[in-house]
Amino acid sequence: MQQSHHLPLEGLLLVFLIPSQLCTICEVSKENHFRLNPLLNTMINSKYTSGSLPASVLLSLRLVGIQNQNLTQKLFQQVRDYVEKTRLNLTSGNLALVILAVGACYTPDEIFIYENHLVSHLEDKFQAEMENMVVHDGNPLTNYYQLSLGVLALCLFNGKYSTTSIAEFFAPENKNYYFGGQFSVDTGAMAVLALTCVKRSLTKGQTKADEENLKSIENHIQSLVKKILSEKKENGLIGNAFSTGVAMQALFVSSNYYKESEWNCQKTQDTILKETSQGAINIPPALVQILPALQGKTYLDVNKDVPCGHGLDNFSISIQVPQPVTTPHSPSYISVHYSLKINETYSTYITIPNGSVFIDVMKAAQKKNETLFGFTVKQSSWGPYITSVQGIKANNNDRTYWELLSGGKPLSQGVGNYVVHNGENLEIRWSKY
Ligand code: B12
Ligand SMILES: *[C@@H]1O[C@H](CO)[C@@H](O)[C@H](O)[C@H]1NC(C)=O
Numbered sequence: 465m466q467q468s469h470h471l472p473l474e475g476l477l478l479v480f481l482i483p484s485q486l487c488t489i490c491e492v493s494k495e496n497h498f499r500l501n502p503l504l505n506t507m508i509n510s511k512y513t514s515g516s517l518p519a520s521v522l523l524s525l526r527l528v529g530i531q532n533q534n535l536t537q538k539l540f541q542q543v544r545d546y547v548e549k550t551r552l553n554l555t556s557g558n559l560a561l562v563i564l565a566v567g568a569c570y571t572p573d574e575i576f577i578y579e580n581h582l583v584s585h586l587e588d589k590f591q592a593e594m595e596n597m598v599v600h601d602g603n604p605l606t607n608y609y610q611l612s613l614g615v616l617a618l619c620l621f622n623g624k625y626s627t628t629s630i631a632e633f634f635a636p637e638n639k640n641y642y643f644g645g646q647f648s649v650d651t652g653a654m655a656v657l658a659l660t661c662v663k664r665s666l667t668k669g670q671t672k673a674d675e676e677n678l679k680s681i682e683n684h685i686q687s688l689v690k691k692i693l694s695e696k697k698e699n700g701l702i703g704n705a706f707s708t709g710v711a712m713q714a715l716f717v718s719s720n721y722y723k724e725s726e727w728n729c730q731k732t733q734d735t736i737l738k739e740t741s742q743g744a745i746n747i748p749p750a751l752v753q754i755l756p757a758l759q760g761k762t763y764l765d766v767n768k769d770v771p772c773g774h775g776l777d778n779f780s781i782s783i784q785v786p787q788p789v790t791t792p793h794s795p796s797y798i799s800v801h802y803s804l805k806i807n808e809t810y811s812t813y814i815t816i817p818n819g820s821v822f823i824d825v826m827k828a829a830q831k832k833n834e835t836l837f838g839f840t841v842k843q844s845s846w847g848p849y850i851t852s853v854q855g856i857k858a859n860n861n862d863r864t865y866w867e868l869l870s871g872g873k874p875l876s877q878g879v880g881n882y883v884v885h886n887g888e889n890l891e892i893r894w895s896k897y
């Protein structure tokens with residue numbers, strides 16, 4: 465908060481006093497910058513069609529010091545349009561991303577935040593999330609990932625929030641960190657970033673209550689970091705490929721809560737670089753978190769009072785025309801089994817061109833029988849999200865959603881990205897998280 469003037473000095477002291485803090489941060493070396501090319505190109509050349517994605521891309525580029533004027537101006541314009549078109553009827557997390565992106569480093573764009581009172585709007589939205597939790601059995605309007613983004617933006621941009629409430633709501637045993645009993649790495653990692661920001665702002669204040677809050681926030685960070693590390697896979701990924709970017713960021717800012725031997729950052733980095741260059745991680749909202757992580761940067765480096773870095777300033781960015789997908793003249797067809805499970809199960813066989821994705825199967829089933837298989841989607845930055853099937857709507861207040869499965873196992877991709885296979889057993893199931 466007010467102490468932001470002291471940050472540069474504090475930063476220097478940290479560098480000299482606690483060198484071990486820096487060892488765990490691994491950055492892609494200069495000679496290897498070319499390996500970031502596929503990642504950057506996918507990010508930059510995506511059509512940014514949906515929601516806050518332009519904001520996330522802008523934030524990511526600014527954090528790594530890419531200041532291509534044409535590109536940042538275009539992105540900033542898209543963010544403005546988004547804010548105007550939606551008249552700020554945004555979810556808390558989306559508004560937080562706008563604030564972080566526009567305010568990252570000292571830029572003239574920052575005035576946009578103040579002209580539109582974005583921070584006080586975020587305070588209201590955060591309040592509404594809390595109130596919803598009180599009324600609806602502890603369930604926020606959105607989720608804890610977005611509440612964490614909200615706390616982070618309020619903390620970095622001098623917004624008002626109650627540290628006592630945060631210390632209470634963000635306890636690691638809170639059910640909102642879990643989906644179907646499984647710890648959500650993305651959620652825990654974003655919470656670590658938010659709590660770390662709050663922690664840093666508290667080490668100054670120091671009333672008796674602050675001291676209590678500080679202690680409990682430090683405990684929360686410690687247990688969340690432990691849970692994140694326990695989701696580390698053999699190949700170095702943390703959770704899955706889509707959560708690893710934000711998990712790396714969380715581990716960068718919390719290195720005094722684990723031993724150096726507990727995380728091999730280099731291994732995680734190698735796997736991520738390999739997977740992005742093979743095109744295995746080609747979804748822009750995942751890449752926007754990975755890019756800063758590969759440069760040793762985190763969302764906590766968003767500093768409105770310091771100019772943008774120059775890290776990748778010389779990076780050559782080619783704005784490509786997306787290549788048309790070459791479709792074979794006579795596509796081969798595959799057949800899959802599709803079932804819809806509510807209380808009863810409704811099933812059908814669907815024949816579709818090889819290479820189709822899950823949503824193509826759903827559309828074909830819908831065509832067969834609209835009453836049984838009719839569904840609706842909402843566009844999100846990750847692609848189409850299934851909001852209802854047979855008229856039954858997902859509802860955050862009840863923690864209900866439409867779950868995607870294959871062979872009885874939950875998928876880690878959405879209906880717009882998951883490519884289906886011949887003979888596969890696909891299912892969409894009315895579930896609780
Ligand atoms: C919270 C959450 C959920 C909640 C959403 C409801 C709620 N209470 O908000 C629940 C538990 C229901 C859920 C469901 C699913 N999720 Co989810 N979810 C998240 C999480 C942790 C945060 C989303 C968020 O608010 N982001 C921030 C805001 C600002 O961005 P947003 O785009 O506006 O957010 C909306 C969308 O993200 C949407 N959403 C949530 N999950 C998914 C998944 C897909 C594929 C799509 C298109 C949209 C979507 O819900 C958000 C609120 O409206 C993300 C992690 C992340 N990094 O985002 C994973 C994440 C997006 N989910 C993921 C997956 C795989 C799913 C499921 C497909 C799982 C399954 N097997 O069924 C389903 C979606 C099925 C469907 N109906 O289409 C993956 C997507 C990976 C990918 N390659 O696309 C992520 C990245 C987690 C991960 N690391 O694997 N999810
Ligand atoms: C920016 O865009 C203008 C016109 O669209 C173009 O002439 C110029 O070369 C571009 N500059 C860079 C650095 O790409």
Ligand SMILES: *[C@@H]1O[C@H](CO)[C@@H](O)[C@H](O)[C@H]1NC(C)=O
Binds near residue numbers: 553
């Ligand atoms: C905000 O948007 C939601 C759906 O996105 C809509 O249901 C609601 O009526 C909107 N509220 C206002 C005040 O426009």
Ligand SMILES: *[C@@H]1O[C@H](CO)[C@@H](O)[C@H](O)[C@H]1NC(C)=O
Binds near residue numbers: 778
């Ligand atoms: C960028 O390029 C200029 C000129 O080619 C060079 O002087 C400068 O050192 C480079 N900066 C970085 C960060 O590589």
Ligand SMILES: *[C@@H]1O[C@H](CO)[C@@H](O)[C@H](O)[C@H]1NC(C)=O
Binds near residue numbers: 806807856894
């Ligand atoms: C499923 O069955 C239960 C118990 O019979 C019922 O309460 C519930 O409403 C049903 N759910 C749906 C979505 O039909």
Ligand SMILES: *[C@@H]1O[C@H](CO)[C@@H](O)[C@H](O)[C@H]1NC(C)=O
Binds near residue numbers: 796798886
């Ligand atoms: C579908 O296409 C993939 C490659 O795109 C191929 O390996 C597979 O054999 C094809 N399957 C059928 C049934 O044609």
Ligand SMILES: *[C@@H]1O[C@H](CO)[C@@H](O)[C@H](O)[C@H]1NC(C)=O
Binds near residue numbers: 832
């Ligand atoms: C759709 O399925 C329902 C229930 O099985 C059936 O009554 C109806 O006739 C079907 N409609 C079509 C167009 O096949």
